[in-house]
Amino acid sequence: MALFAGLLRFVRLGSPHAVVFDETYYVKDAWTMLMTGEARDWPDKVGPRQLPVDQLFAQGDTDHWLGSAEYVVHPPVGKWCIALGLKLFGGAGNPFAWRAATALAGTIAVLILCRVALRLFHNLPIALMAGFLLSIDGLGLTMSRTGLLDNFIMVFALSAFACLLAHRDWARDRLHRAYARDSADPVAPFVERANRPGRLFSHPPGHRRHRVPTGSPLVLDSSGPFIACSWWRLGAAVLLGLATGTKWSGAYFFAVFAILSVLWDAYERRRAGYRGWLAAGVFKDGLPAAAYMVPAWAATYLASWAGWLAHTDGYLRDWAATHPGQGQTWLPPALRSLVEYHQEMWRFHTSLDTPHPYMANPLTWPLQIRPTSFYWQELPDRPGLCTLSPGTDCVASVTSLGNPILWWLACVCCFLGLLVALLFRRGDWRYLAVISGPLAGWLPWVQYLHRTTFTFYAVVILPWMILAVCYLADWLRLNLPTHAYRRTCSVALWTLGLVSLFFYPVWTALPVPYWFWAIHMWLPSWV
Secondary structure, three states, rough: OHHHHHHHHOOOOOOOOOOOHHHHHHHHHHHHHHHOOOOOOOOOOEOOOOEHHHHHHHHOOOOOOOOEEOOOOOOHHHHHHHHHHOOOOOOOHHHHHHHHHHHHHHHHHHEEEEEEHHHHHOOHHHHHHHHHHHOOOOHHHHHHHOOOOOOHHHHHHHHHHHHHHHHHHHHHHHHHHHHHHHHHOOOEEEEEEEOOOOOOEEEEOOOOOOOOOOOEEEEOOOOOOOOOOOOOHHHHHHHHHHOOOOOOOHHHHHOOOOOOOHHHHHHHHHHHOOOOOHHHHHHHHHHHHHHHHHHHHHHHHOOOOHHHHEEEEEEEEOHHHHOOOOOOOOOOHHHHHHHHHHHHHHHHHHHOOOOOOOOOHHHHHHOOOOHHHHHEEEEOOOOOOOOHOOOOOOEEEEEEEOOOOHHHHHHHHHHHHHHHHHOOOOHHHHHHHHHHHHHHHHHHHHHHHHOOHHHHHHHHHHHHHHHHHHHHHHHHHOOOOHHHHHHHHHHHHHHHHHHHHHHHHHHHHOOOHHHHHHHOOOOOOOO
């Protein structure tokens, strides 16, 4: 499935041969970081003919940056990833090179999502279905074929999520082994959990079994083993530090996933049969986990600024020297300057309200109401599919629009999954896992309804929207006759696949007749 996704992402990756949308910031920043160590300012136009610098950059004329350091509003990890692609695949002037890293990230995400779905549902067809849906979705596809940052947040967050699932499995096995060992002790202290929640009956050691009413579970009067520390959790903290080092929105994933992991540990203590599972989850698991996860996350984020700290000509790098006695005076000068830089970035992000033709209210992202047009070009030479329709205009476009049927279906599945978890699966922990992505990657944006935002930011929640579909599919698998379940899945997958095939040309800048492009604009807000 990952190979299939890679084909969709890498074939014709160099098209369009142009600097697309916000590539004008991130790709040129990545190039100057590769050349000089820091992002540099660029003029809009250069030369006697005042040619656009983006046009020259795409043609390989890439030496027009200025000596001044650029004020960048996002941390450097994602741009260093783009720079790695430039280094490995031929440098600037080659769109394949500056998009290679995002294409690789999108491909790896498919492989990881398959593994995540397998851990959650223990069913290989559902795991492959998750990978297939991520492979063919238009938002995932266009973001994998464009040199922007959000795909890196998605793959780092998804990788961290996979690590925390692995930690949960490790902790569960450790708890159940410990319970089996502890409960085998003939003098182990047990209590009976009564039918009324929260009421416990104590029993003398050694006389517990015959005094327990039929049907009442035994609970070991112990909090269980220490499970707060694992390499999986540390790896998740580092990955989420990299996500935050790409864009600050990665911090929301760290907060939600850290809390989710502690809740999982507490829940597994309860399932294993230990008393005081909630208090143990908070104090025995949560606090020690925070004691090393928060520093690991923060240290990873700070390390992402190593290039800025190493180069004395970075933007605001000398702020502390030129503003003695100001700022956080207890910090070393370099860190004082970094704090001031971050305050400027914060002011930018919280006050950005400049109108943009494709700005989209965050509440509309999951419904794909206002997609972003990355690229639009009329083609007078009429290549590609335009030869089949003579006498009509020929265009090439990149519209960052998710497969609309998939996204609408996923929104429905998020709601139906909640009903399934509450009514039929009695608080299934997997639904909380599924909904954690939207909680971290979408819900926090509701507080910035006034801010200039774009629908393509929603790519970070795409894997979890697909998991919502898989969650409902897993419930149907267990509750429908086999033939009905298979028929339902076949119809759904064929429909989604054909819709993606229909939209593929307007996702990947294939030359098409204008009328063909127009029939893809199902909603007026898509134009």
